[in-house]
Amino acid sequence: MDYKPSTNSSWVWKRIFKVKEDMVAGYINGKWNVQPDGYTPAGCYDWFKVNRPRVHWYKAVWNGWVIPKHQFLGWLIAHEALNTTSKLAGFGVDIEDKCCLCGLSEETTEHLFCDCVYSKRVITEVNKQARWDYHVRDVLRWSVQRTGTMLQRGVQSAMMMSILYQIWHQRNKCKNENALLRPEYVAKHVIEKMRSRVRGRDRSQMTIAEMDWLKRMRLVE
Structure with missing residues (x-):
């Protein structure tokens, strides 16, 4: 959790690190607290995505x-x-x-x-x-x-x-x-x-x- 990418790391690696940093907010006392049943990739995706109303078309x-x-x-x-x-x-x-x-x-x-x-x-x-x-x-x-x-x-x-x-x-x-x-x-x-x-x-x-x-x-x- 304390890892920081170096300045010469690739853009892709820095983006992966950014996702990790965003996920930290979902952990409290070392446990994933966003979904009651614990961490799942689908649950994490739902947490990240912005809920927008469907367009009429x-x-x-x-x-x-x-x-x-x-x-x-x-x-x-x-x-x-x-x-x-x-x-x-x-x-x-x-x-x-x-x-x-x-x-x-x-x-x-x-x-x-x-x-x-x-x-x-x-x-x-x-x-x-x-x-x-x-x-x-x-x-x-x-x-x-x-x-x-x-x-x-x-x-x-x-x-x-x-x-x-x-x-x-x-x-x-x-x-x-x-x-x-x-x-x-x-x-x-x-x-x-x-x-x-x-x-x-x-x-x-x-x-x-x-x-x-x-x-x-x-x-x-």
């Missing part, structure tokens, strides 16, 4: 149905950390801040996913092909309105995140390659990704009602 982003790279994009959007041209211009980058998908307005996150004419057409096509009723306005808050079973809520989240990812992907293609897919093809790609996601699941765990729901959305044959 976490179920839409962090669930097993959503593709990991789509999760990361959703996380960036939720934290307003997406590098739109409007944000980059605000940082002083010499760049055209118009939306390259429609050219009608400044490229903000809200415009790109909610107001852009191209994005609206993509969403309309997804709704048409999947027989869905998806509204992109206030995207991540929409997640609290998901309904149905755990499977249905997961599929809705995955579909939502896939749409966002494909819009952002097309935005990057437009800006970097001056190329853009027609909205109906983007929507078809979204549906195919979801069909592949569903095919990878154990159908024996799905109820008849859930299978009927997936068939109505054209995600299974």
